[in-house]
Amino acid sequence: xxxxxxxxxxxxxxxxxxxxxxxxxxxxxxxxxxxxxxxxxxxxxxxxxxxxxxxxxxxxxxxxxxxxxxxxxxxxxxxxxxxxxxxxxxxxxxxxxxxxxxxxxxxxxxxxxxxxxxxxxxxxxxxxxxxxxxxxxxxxxxxxxxxxxxxxxxxxxxxxxxxxxxxxxxxxxxxxxxxxxxxxxxxxxxxxxxxxxxxxxxxxxxxxxxxxxxxxxxxxxxxxxxxxxxxxxxxxxxxxxxxxxxxxxxxxxxxxxxxxxxxxxxxxxxxxxxxxxxxxxxxxxxxxxxxxxxxxxxxxxxxxxxxxxxxxxxxxxxxxxxxxxxxxxxxxxxxxxxxxxxxxx
Amino acid sequence: xxxxxxxxxxxxxxxxxxxxxxxxxxxxxxxxxxxxxxxxxxxxxxxxxxxxxxxxxxxxxxxxxxxx
Numbered sequence: 001x002x003x004x005x006x007x008x009x010x011x012x013x014x015x016x017x018x019x020x021x022x023x024x025x026x027x028x029x030x031x032x033x034x035x036x037x038x039x040x041x042x043x044x045x046x047x048x049x050x051x052x053x054x055x056x057x058x059x060x061x062x063x064x065x066x067x068x069x070x071x072x073x074x075x076x077x078x079x080x081x082x083x084x085x086x087x088x089x090x091x092x093x094x095x096x097x098x099x100x101x102x103x104x105x106x107x108x109x110x111x112x113x114x115x116x117x118x119x120x121x122x123x124x125x126x127x128x129x130x131x132x133x134x135x136x137x138x139x140x141x142x143x144x145x146x147x148x149x150x151x152x153x154x155x156x157x158x159x160x161x162x163x164x165x166x167x168x169x170x171x172x173x174x175x176x177x178x179x180x181x182x183x184x185x186x187x188x189x190x191x192x193x194x195x196x197x198x199x200x201x202x203x204x205x206x207x208x209x210x211x212x213x214x215x216x217x218x219x220x221x222x223x224x225x226x227x228x229x230x231x232x233x234x235x236x237x238x239x240x241x242x243x244x245x246x247x248x249x250x251x252x253x254x255x256x257x258x259x260x261x262x263x264x265x266x267x268x269x270x271x272x273x274x275x276x277x278x279x280x281x282x283x284x285x286x287x288x289x290x291x292x293x294x295x296x297x298x299x300x301x302x303x304x305x306x307x308x309x310x311x312x313x314x315x316x317x318x319x320x321x322x323x324x325x326x327x328x329x330x331x332x333x334x335x336x337x338x339x340x341x342x343x344x345x
Numbered sequence: 346x347x348x349x350x351x352x353x354x355x356x357x358x359x360x361x362x363x364x365x366x367x368x369x370x371x372x373x374x375x376x377x378x379x380x381x382x383x384x385x386x387x388x389x390x391x392x393x394x395x396x397x398x399x400x401x402x403x404x405x406x407x408x409x410x411x412x413x
Contacts, residue, residue: 314390
C-alpha cells in the first residue's frame with residue numbers, strides 16, 4: 001500500500017469530517033490525511049459517540065470481528081543505556097526498577113500463562129538499545145524450550161534496534177513479528193529520546209519488513225505531544241503500513257522525567273484511538289499499556305467498540321494489568337470472537 | 346510493614362498519596378517492607394515475584410492469599 005499517495009489525493013477540508021470519513025474510509029478504505037486526522041482530534045465531546053461508532057464500523061468492515069489477544073514478558077528488565085523519558089527501565093533515571101534477567105524456565109512459564117489465557121501471540125521484550133549475543137542466545141534457547149514444552153503460540157520479539165544479521169537470525173528462530181515502536185511523531189521524538197533517532201528506529205523496521213517478518217510499531221500517547229503531532233504520528237504510521245499498531249497511554253513512572261505528567265483524559269484517549277483507526281483502516285490496532293489508568297473498565301469497552309481489534313492481556317513489562325480473564329470476559333460480553341491460533345498459522 | 350513497598354519510606358514519613366493512588370495499583374512492590382531494600386522484581390503475564398537480598402522472595406500468589 002502506498003499510504004502517502006492515498007493520503008494526499010483525498011484530503012477535502014470542507015464538509016463534516018465524519019461524513020467525509022464515512023465515504024472515504026468506510027466505503028473506500030482510504031485512510032484519513034494528516035489534516036483530516038487533526039479535524040477528528042478536534043471534534044467536540046458531543047461527537048465522540050458518533051466518532052467511535054464510525055471507527056468501529058471501519059474496523060468491522062476492513063479488519064473483521066476477530067480480536068487478537070497477546071501476552072508480553074520482559075526477558076531483560078532495567079539497566080537500559082537509552083534515555084526514553086517515559087521509561088522506568090532506563091539506567092539513566094533514579095527509578096525503583098532494578099535490573100533483572102528472566103531465565104529459561106521463567107520464559108516457558110510466561111508463554112504457558114499467555115497461551116492458557118486464550119492468547120495466540122507471545123512477545124518477548126528486552127530493555128536494550130539492541131540485542132547482544134548473550135540476549136539473542138537467551139531468546140533462541142527460550143523459543144526452543146517453549147516449543148519443546150508443547151506450546152505452539154506465535155512468538156514475537158521486541159529487542160530494540162537490529163542489524164541485518166540480527167534480523168536474519170530472528171527470522172531463522174521462527175520469530176514471526178517484530179515490535180519496535182516509533183513511540184511518537186517524528187517532530188516530537190527529540191523531546192522524548194536523545195540517545196538515538198526516530199530514523200534509526202525506522203531503519204530497523206524497514207529491515208524487519210524486508211526480511212518477511214510482520215512489522216509491529218506504535219507508541220505512547222500523553223507524552224506532551226500536541227494534537228497536530230498526534231495527527232502527524234498517525235499518518236507516519238500509515239506511511240510505515242505496519243501489520244500492528246500498539247497504542248499505549250502514558251503511565252507516569254516514578255523517577256523518570258515524565259513522573260509529574262498527568263495521564264490523559266479518557267475521552268481524549270478514545271478520540272485518539274478512533275482517529276488512528278480512521279487513519280489506518282486495515283491495520284491491527286492494539287490496546288496496550290496504560291488503558292487501565294486512562295480509560296478504566298468502561299473506557300476499555302468503549303475503545304473495543306471504537307476501532308480497537310487487538311489487546312494485550314495480563315501484566316505488562318514493569319506494570320500490572322488487570323487479570324487476563326477479565327478481558328476475555330469483556331470480549332465475550334461484547335460478542336467479539338478471539339482470533340484462534342489456527343487462523344494465525 | 347515497616348516501610349512502604351512502593352517508595353521505600355516509613356509510612357509516617359512524607360506524602361504517600363502517590364503510593365495509594367490508581368497508578369500504584371498497577372505497580373508491584375519495589376521495596377522490601379522489612380528493610381526498604383530495592384527488590385529484584387520479575388513480572389509475568391499472570392503474576393509477579395519480588396526478591397529482597399536479605400528477606401527473600403514474595404509473590405503475587407502470596408499477596409493474593411493475604412487479601413482473601
